[in-house]
Amino acid sequence: MDExxxxxxxxxxxxxxxxxxxxxxxxxxxxxxxxxxxxxxxVLKVAAELKYRPSLQARGLAGSRxxxxxxxxxxxxxxxxxxxxxxxxxxxxETGCHLVFDVLEERGDDQKLQQILxxxxxxxxxxxxxxxxxxxxxxxxxxxxxxVVRIGPGVDVEDMATVEIDDVSAAYDMTKxxxxxxxxxxxxxxxxPNHGCSLDRERGYAKAMREHGLPISNDLxxxxxxxFDSGRAAATQLLDRADRPTAIFASNDEMAAxxxxxxxxxxxxxxxxxxxxxxxxxxxxxVISPTLTTVKQPIxxxxxxxxxxxxxxxxxxxxLSGKKAVLDYAxxxxxxxxxxx
Amino acid sequence: MDExxxxxxxxxxxxxxxxxxxxxxxxxxxxxxxxxxxxxxxVLKVAAELKYRPSLQARGLAGSRxxxxxxxxxxxxxxxxxxxxxxxxxxxxETGCHLVFDVLEERGDDQKLQQILxxxxxxxxxxxxxxxxxxxxxxxxxxxxxxVVRIGPGVDVEDMATVEIDDVSAAYDMTKxxxxxxxxxxxxxxxxPNHGCSLDRERGYAKAMREHGLPISNDLxxxxxxxFDSGRAAATQLLDRADRPTAIFASNDEMAAxxxxxxxxxxxxxxxxxxxxxxxxxxxxxVISPTLTTVKQPIxxxxxxxxxxxxxxxxxxxxLSGKKAVLDYAxxxxxxxxxxx
DNA sequence: GATAAGTATGATAGCGCTGTCATATATTGC
DNA sequence: GCAATATATGACAGCGCTATCATACTTATC
Numbered sequence: 001m002d003e004x005x006x007x008x009x010x011x012x013x014x015x016x017x018x019x020x021x022x023x024x025x026x027x028x029x030x031x032x033x034x035x036x037x038x039x040x041x042x043v044l045k046v047a048a049e050l051k052y053r054p055s056l057q058a059r060g061l062a063g064s065r066x067x068x069x070x071x072x073x074x075x076x077x078x079x080x081x082x083x084x085x086x087x088x089x090x091x092x093x094e095t096g097c098h099l100v101f102d103v104l105e106e107r108g109d110d111q112k113l114q115q116i117l118x119x120x121x122x123x124x125x126x127x128x129x130x131x132x133x134x135x136x137x138x139x140x141x142x143x144x145x146x147x148v149v150r151i152g153p154g155v156d157v158e159d160m161a162t163v164e165i166d167d168v169s170a171a172y173d174m175t176k177x178x179x180x181x182x183x184x185x186x187x188x189x190x191x192x193p194n195h196g197c198s199l200d201r202e203r204g205y206a207k208a209m210r211e212h213g214l215p216i217s218n219d220l221x222x223x224x225x226x227x228f229d230s231g232r233a234a235a236t237q238l239l240d241r242a243d244r245p246t247a248i249f250a251s252n253d254e255m256a257a258x259x260x261x262x263x264x265x266x267x268x269x270x271x272x273x274x275x276x277x278x279x280x281x282x283x284x285x286x287v288i289s290p291t292l293t294t295v296k297q298p299i300x301x302x303x304x305x306x307x308x309x310x311x312x313x314x315x316x317x318x319x320l321s322g323k324k325a326v327l328d329y330a331x332x333x334x335x336x337x338x339x340x341x
Numbered sequence: 342m343d344e345x346x347x348x349x350x351x352x353x354x355x356x357x358x359x360x361x362x363x364x365x366x367x368x369x370x371x372x373x374x375x376x377x378x379x380x381x382x383x384v385l386k387v388a389a390e391l392k393y394r395p396s397l398q399a400r401g402l403a404g405s406r407x408x409x410x411x412x413x414x415x416x417x418x419x420x421x422x423x424x425x426x427x428x429x430x431x432x433x434x435e436t437g438c439h440l441v442f443d444v445l446e447e448r449g450d451d452q453k454l455q456q457i458l459x460x461x462x463x464x465x466x467x468x469x470x471x472x473x474x475x476x477x478x479x480x481x482x483x484x485x486x487x488x489v490v491r492i493g494p495g496v497d498v499e500d501m502a503t504v505e506i507d508d509v510s511a512a513y514d515m516t517k518x519x520x521x522x523x524x525x526x527x528x529x530x531x532x533x534p535n536h537g538c539s540l541d542r543e544r545g546y547a548k549a550m551r552e553h554g555l556p557i558s559n560d561l562x563x564x565x566x567x568x569f570d571s572g573r574a575a576a577t578q579l580l581d582r583a584d585r586p587t588a589i590f591a592s593n594d595e596m597a598a599x600x601x602x603x604x605x606x607x608x609x610x611x612x613x614x615x616x617x618x619x620x621x622x623x624x625x626x627x628v629i630s631p632t633l634t635t636v637k638q639p640i641x642x643x644x645x646x647x648x649x650x651x652x653x654x655x656x657x658x659x660x661l662s663g664k665k666a667v668l669d670y671a672x673x674x675x676x677x678x679x680x681x682x
Numbered sequence: 683g684a685t686a687a688g689t690a691t692g693a694t695a696g697c698g699c700t701g702t703c704a705t706a707t708a709t710t711g712c
Numbered sequence: 713g714c715a716a717t718a719t720a721t722g723a724c725a726g727c728g729c730t731a732t733c734a735t736a737c738t739t740a741t742c
Contacts, residue, residue: 009457011727026730034690051458057401058728061697065730066398077427078624081420089444098461098698103430103443112434118349118394120439152614228628252422257628264630283419288629289600289605351698357730362722367700375720399698406700 002153007148018046029054049185056098060121064315067097069307070125071114072104072137078254079283080299084128084151087303094313107194107245110136110267115146124310128152133176147313147320149306152297154196161309161320163302167197170295173331174277175249177293181214182340183247183275186214189224189234189259189294191251201251201279220245224255232265239266246275246340253285256292256336270340281332291334300328303317304334350391353456359387370395374461397439398485399566401462405656408438410509411466413445413454417527419595420641425492428644432553436652438464448535451477453517455629458485465651467644469493471535488654488661490647502650502661503641505610506670508538511636512545514672515589515618518634520553523681524588524616527555529567530575530600532592540621542592561596572599573606580607580615587681594619594626597633612679622673639668 015022020039027035027041027087046052048144050220060066066299071088075083085101092099100120104113107130117140124147131137132150138157147162152251156162188205189196211218219241231250235258238245250256256278260270268274278285281296305325311320357365360378362386369374369384376384387393401407404667412429414422426442431438445454448471458481472478473491479498482489497503514681519527529546534541550557560582563575572591579586582634591597597619601611609615612631620628622637646666654660 012728021683022729023692023731024690027691030730034688039691045425051455055402055728056461057407058399059699059730061396061397061402061699062728062730077423082423086418093444094631096460098441098457099443100424100439101430102440103427103434114392115394118392120397182710215348219649254614255630259629261628277436283644284625284628285736287595287602287625289602306602352700354697364700364701364722364724368721371700375718396698399727400700402729403698403700404727593719612742619716 008055009047009052011054013050014043014047014052016041017050020084021107026054031182044175065178065318066121066123068120068122069097069310070100070102070120071123072102072120072128073128074104074107075130077103080280081128083299084126087300088126088307090300091304091307091311095307095331097307097311104131104134104276105136107134110134110140113140115138117141117146122146123315124149125308126151126306129194129196130195133205142317145316145317147310147317149309149320150304152197153300154199156324159317159321160285161306161313161323161325163284163306163309163325163327165297165302165327166205167200168204170297171201171209171249171279173204174279174293174295175205175208176212177331177333178247178249178275178277179208179214181240181247181275181337183245183249184214185220185243185245187222187238187245187248189222189231189238189248189250189255191224191255193228198251202228205249215230218242218300224251226252226254228232228254228258228261231255232262233258235259235262236265239263239268244268246273247275247337248276250276250278253280253282253292253294255283256294257288260288260290262334271292271336271339279338286334290336293337294332295335296330296332298329302327346451348386349396350393352389352393352395355384355388355393356468360393362566365557367395371488375500376676380638382674389524393595397401398542407462407464407475409441409461410438410651411441411443411457411461413443413466413468413472414661415445415448415472417443421621422469423441424640425467425644426511427640429467429648431641432645432648432652436648438648444473445472447479448475451475451481452543454478454481458482460488463487464650464656465654466488467647467651468490468538470495471533474535474537481529483658485656488651488656488658490661492643492647493538495540497665497678500662502645502654502666503663504650504666504668506638506643506668509545509548511638511670512542512590512620515620515634515636516546516549517553518672518674519590519618519678520555522588522616523584525555526584526586526588527560528561528563528571528579528586528589529557530579530589530591530596532565532596533567536567539592542601546590553618560584565592567593567595569599572596573603574599576603580609581669584611585615587614587679590615591617591619593625594633594635596619598625598629601629601631601677612677614679616678618622618678626673631677634675634678635673637671637673641669643668 128151132153196307222237224230278292285292475496539610563578565571619633619635626633
């Protein structure tokens with residue numbers, strides 16, 4: 001047994017075998033300039049033989065980078081978060097970074113975040129709604145001088161970068177689509193008021209209705225919390241009456257699914273008697289019946305872009321100040337809308 | 342502005358202000374014994390004032406623990422992974438650990454894992470199917486001497502811990518449930534053969550059929566990949582014939598949803614003309630119509646337990662050898678089964 | 683040909699902890 | 713009462729890197 005527990009190779013092992021100083025090895029692995037080609041090749045060769053990789057913890061301790069990116073979400077982990085995760089991971093993988101994922105149980109729970117930030121030095125942090133609009137969280141991040149990119153925030157914050165789609169415009173387009181199919185009484189189910197996009201989507205809906213001369217009575221509006229159950233409840237509220245809407249626009253797909261269920265409860269068939277549209281292009285939307293017409297956000301790309309922005313900032317939050325990337329959305333037409341023309 | 346960029350407090354800051362040595366502070370934060378109550382209180386008080394938290398990177402470098410737990414999944418991130426994530430995070434939160442989440446793109450992709458393991462020292466790693474049955478991955482983990490807990494693995498591996506439910510028994514019970522409702526021709530849609538549980542579920546189904554004297558013809562079995570589309574395809578295969586089954590047991594809920602869609606394509610109504618059951622109690626199952634009768638796995642608890650096991654092992658993989666936790670499952674009866682009695 | 687600027691390399695000092703070892707005092711057993 | 717043990721504390725080295733500074737050698741500049 002010559003299988004003596006061999007620990008990972010260290011930078012000095014590589015340096016010794018390659019006949020260079022530690023600093024030169026460090027230069028190679030950090031893509032710094034001022035390394036001659038032969039030394040670089042030699043270092044790479046030895047490193048490959050030893051399967052050497054710089055230690056994350058040592059780098060984090062010694063240097064100004066940590067190679068760790070944080071993503072903090074609130075309690076709920078659904079399809080949206082999964083997709084953000086995918087996008088973030090795609091980028092961290094390519095750049096040798098690691099994703100530290102955590103849940104901030106309660107709103108305004110900056111205490112837990114404070115603890116995390118006091119113990120881990122992040123290269124940057126990605127935030128999605130509703131956490132990205134939590135002022136306590138943002139303030140904590142500011143105090144710790146950490147680059148932050150917010151995905152789909154509700155309100156703009158000057159000193160942090162944003163990646164988003166135009167929710168108002170998307171909701172406007174979707175509403176207009178319903179109108180173009182001949183719908184006049186179009187209900188709207190709001191999103192969770194804690195999520196910034198909720199108001200934007202409502203605005204887009206209202207704008208389209210207004211511009212097309214369609215009244216928005218209270219009977220057409222229902223509150224929602226982005227959950228299936230709240231969608232179902234909204235359906236009852238909006239549909240259990242003689243002059244019920246012919247179409248309902250739900251602020252997300254999960255609620256749209258709830259509306260479909262609610263309509264079924266009332267024996268209203270979809271899409272024949274009621275058209276329903278959602279928002280997000282959630283996994284759900286192509287699985288339920290009828291399949292949902294919805295708005296597709298390029299969530300993965302938004303998340304990847306967020307990581308890119310963080311990496312470009314090179315640890316300096318100021319770099320991200322005022323940066324904003326607005327990506328394209330797209331209407332996805334499926335089977336949940338009936339034309340009235 | 343006396344707001345000079347104050348860096349995080351360090352252990353020596355706390356030590357100095359508390360009038361003790363660094364080591365004593367270290368002892369307090371690691372819950373070691375042999376610290377007098379007054380010194381401990383003093384340290385805690387000062388630490389609270391300074392908002393001191395030990396640096397993750399420094400601890401990882403200096404000590405034998407890293408306070409990081411890895412969770413590696415294959416490409417697909419769905420509801421199952423989300424729930425595992427929740428369970429893992431619940432436990433890491435309570436123990437001051439951090440979750441490093443990553444995707445191993447391809448099967449047998451031990452190279453990427455190797456790189457990660459060479460750069461990050463993990464306290465332990467949590468694996469779910471199919472990664473937990475990837476021999477290359479397991480071997481890499483073994484070589485790096487990292488405690489591993491496998492959730493719901495297909496094949497047992499002696500030197501690693503397992504957290505699972507009894508898939509055979511669960512599938513048996515579910516099949517029996519269908520039989521008790523009067524079904525005799527019961528179709529089965531297999532799971533992705535790369536996932537170990539697939540075979541177990543098939544076995545449970547076969548056992549129940551056999552024990553009740555029901556034949557299992559080839560017409561009753563369809564392959565599947567755990568995806569919606571594969572479920573839909575299976576529906577076509579199983580249902581488009583005169584002697585079609587009166588019930589179908591899909592190896593997971595996503596495929597069950599696909600079967601519902603496939604039945605709809607063929608204008609076979611559920612549950613009236615066809616009963617369908619799934620497995621997992623996926624988010625989907627209570628959202629689609631009809632709501633799915635399925636098997637609920639305590640995924641969050643399984644994941645929490647996995648983290649517990651890792652922490653108990655205290656960095657020693659041998660501690661986990663042969664450990665196995667089998668948690669309870671439960672049948673969740675919803676609306677997708679029609680009784681034939 | 684001398685000065686400046688660019689290129690290439692290494693020596694050394696930490697980063698903020700934990701592990702080891704030494705030491706001192708308190709408590710126990712007989 | 714004295715060895716044996718349990719309890720309590722600190723000094724100090726070192727984990728594996730990066731940052732800073734020093735140094736040496738090139739190449740350009742006038």
